[in-house]
Amino acid sequence: MTVKEARKIVQDFNENKRITDEDEFMFIEAMNFLIEEEKDPRDMMWLGGYYYELKRFDLALKYYEMAATMDYDEAYECLGYIWYYGRTGERDYKKAFECFSKMMDKGNLVAEYKVADMYKNGYYVDKDQNKHESMIKKLYEKVQKCDNVFDPVPEVYTRLARIKTAEEDVDAAINLYLRAKDWLAQRIRFNAFFGNLNIMKWLIDDLYELIEFDEETFDFYDLYYLLKTPHKIRFFYDDKEMHLESEMEGNECVVCFNGKWYHSRDDFFKDAAVDNVKLTSVYRDLYGFEVI
Template sequence: MTIKEAYNIQSDFWRKNGDYTDDELFLFTEASHLLIEETGEPEFMFDLGAVYYERKEYDLALKYYEMAAEYNYHPANLGLGYIWYYGRTGTVDHKKAFEYFSKESGDDNADYKLADMYKNGYYVEKDQVKYKALIESLYSRVRYTDNVQDKLPEVCLRLAEIRLGEGDTEEAVRLLKEGKSMLASRIGFDPFFGNYNIMRSFVEQLYSLVEVNVNDCDIFDSYYLLQKPCLIVFEYDGLPYTVRSDHEDDGSISIKFDEKWYRTPDDFLRKAEIDGTRLTLAAWKVKIKEVYYIV
């Protein structure tokens, strides 16, 4: 294999967007090893580590991230921070996580994790002043973003909590609505399960502060609405639909939509489809019209 062929193999692999065969993965790893050996560029070390990370082969991800980090390659420092923060290889090491994230101080993702470490006292002493300063700085940097993968939703959720603690309920509500809106767009782009967990937190916190206004509701507000026995009438692409929630004798919830049953609001939001499209991946097509509570 020549260097040119290795470059071409890598380019073809990235165009697969994760939809690759075992043979294509093998060729990619062989090409990566050649490029690492011949060029010594940390980019190829990190990229190989990133593929292993995505495949949950964390020991190999660690190996190649560490190789790239020896060149102070910034994405590798972040990757190592995440590996040690979450204990991907079996051991949580907040000291190492803090050191790697600190190397990338000023990066949104690094500062977000550093903020959480100050909030929770991971390796460092709990420091609400530093936590608040980092979150406020992050918000000023991401509030006008149009990139749904940026940390705006997570930052809004944390800053809303801070503002609520300061007694500014109005600003907390504004932040919750802002972050919830961006997160809805992100879920339409990336239905990662963690994004649904964050959305549930948004909805729960929002409706602990304000009353439901059907005119302002979207499909994600079902996290709150379906907790009570009710019938939700909504339009999807201009056509009418209903979803019904009932409480069983044992206290569990049963949700019926389009002749299918769901166990929880979360189950409904992650799985419910119309014409093969998950509702939450086309949330902009959904318009809540009425909510009837069942007594």
């Protein structure tokens, strides 16, 4: 294999919408070849990110640590997440704080709100709600300059919304949640990463603690609210009628979409598709939502 051949395999893999086991094997072989040959930390992060999305966190850790040995900034943010959440089975808040602090000092906005979270929760540092709130409010001003859907605007807005809720400024909290929802939906359109979907789920849950759900006017991501309990719903895509149903099974609803069952609302939002097109990527084209 040559570098040119390996790059072609990687490019084809990323453009292929129907991945086979052989495609994945060749992609991983190509990426490891490129890492060995060129030692580019961007390749290490790419492969680490691929494994992270698959929730194969031990392998993600391997490649993030590899990039960190080359002092590649992005690696520290990702390592911070692994240690903060204990993705490999072990939480290490000291390591997480060190990784996030290193990046916060370089102006990384994601690292800054994670450090703020650590002060809120008392992880490694003393619990300090005032410091948490002060950091988030300053971050809110900073993210006003952001214009990329992958910038951490929803993460900051939802944190500030919770602060506003505690301050009983409900109107401000609702406004922040709605703005975060729109921004995040645009991000998920390009990357239905489980972390982004979780933020949306929590956002919707929090939003409808503050306002009454209107069954006459709702959209695709409002289904997070409806699918918590048994419902029958229909909507349309490309002039075709879609059918969605949730039923209780144990303590959680299972979801049936157009005859296919999903274990949970999480699985539905992650995998549901029409003609191999994920619903999250065409959410703007879904219409006529109705509870039946």
